[in-house]
Amino acid sequence: MEERIDYRRDGAIVTITLNRPEKLNAFDDEQVVALSDALHRFDLDPEANVAVLRGAGRAFSTGADVHKRQLRSREEFEALGGPQGRGAHAGDVLLNAVNWKPVIAAPHGYVMGLAVGIMLDADLIVAEADTRLQITETSRGLGGAMYWGLTQFRGAAAFGTEIALTGRWFTAEEAQAAGLINRVVAEGEGLAAAQALAEEVDANPPLSVRSTVRVRRAALARQRREIQAQIATEKLYLTEDFQEAARAFAEKRAANRFKGR
Numbered sequence: 460m461e462e463r464i465d466y467r468r469d470g471a472i473v474t475i476t477l478n479r480p481e482k483l484n485a486f487d488d489e490q491v492v493a494l495s496d497a498l499h500r501f502d503l504d505p506e507a508n509v510a511v512l513r514g515a516g517r518a519f520s521t522g523a524d525v526h527k528r529q530l531r532s533r534e535e536f537e538a539l540g541g542p543q544g545r546g547a548h549a550g551d552v553l554l555n556a557v558n559w560k561p562v563i564a565a566p567h568g569y570v571m572g573l574a575v576g577i578m579l580d581a582d583l584i585v586a587e588a589d590t591r592l593q594i595t596e597t598s599r600g601l602g603g604a605m606y607w608g609l610t611q612f613r614g615a616a617a618f619g620t621e622i623a624l625t626g627r628w629f630t631a632e633e634a635q636a637a638g639l640i641n642r643v644v645a646e647g648e649g650l651a652a653a654q655a656l657a658e659e660v661d662a663n664p665p666l667s668v669r670s671t672v673r674v675r676r677a678a679l680a681r682q683r684r685e686i687q688a689q690i691a692t693e694k695l696y697l698t699e700d701f702q703e704a705a706r707a708f709a710e711k712r713a714a715n716r717f718k719g720r
Contacts, residue, residue, distance in 0.1 A: 480516025522572025559673035565653035586631035587649040597626030600701030
């Protein structure tokens with residue numbers, strides 16, 4: 460099996476790299492589990508205090524692997540309760556911790572769908588100037604409600620509503636102006652800048668930092684639970700519109716007119 464995640468520690472700073480560059484780091488179920496395992500390893504490592512999360516190749520991640528997660532049979536969707544496999548819910552990877560250590564996302568290239576959620580769950584975000592982002596769930600028929608909530612949690616207000624309802628591409632610069640991203644740096648400098656920020660965080664007493672992270676993530680988890688409770692009964696992954704959007708993407712064609720069912 461390919462090495463899906465590259466895990467390296469330098470002193471107290473860990474760098475976790477999504478390592479499916481040939482797939483633009485798209486997430487199938489195995490990739491979600493691999494990332495969860497890497498973050499758990501970081502969380503339990505007594506020598507590690509801060510992690511940087513990045514992607515290998517041309518993209519941070521293009522989100523869910525449509526062929527593996529969104530083209531399941533109706534029976535699979537009903538059994539799993541959605542496109543995600545059992546134990547492979549991306550919304551859990553950063554929120555299930557023991558020691559509450561900070562994670563800095565370092566996106567570049569493309570950040571789409573599921574990967575936008577992982578990025579926004581991170582405690583800090585340092586993006587390269589070439590980064591383009593999109594909430595693809597809007598156009599795929601799954602709805603952007605969770606992403607709307609994550610953008611509101613970060614204080615994006617009107618901008619967050621716009622990108623959740625339109626599903627349009629937006630830039631790292633727009634995201635920073637709206638308060639979604641902490642810093643935007645020159646192309647090619649994202650990893651170094653994120654690691655430098657990690658060193659700034661690591662200069663503080665670890666338990667002090669972790670107390671802040673724990674409270675932040677507890678508030679974020681409450682926000683996620685409330686939204687999930689609202690949208691769970693809709694089961695948009697069973698609709699005709701979702702099926703058509705997923706098939707159109709996989710077949711590299713324009714989707715037929717959506718029917719609202």
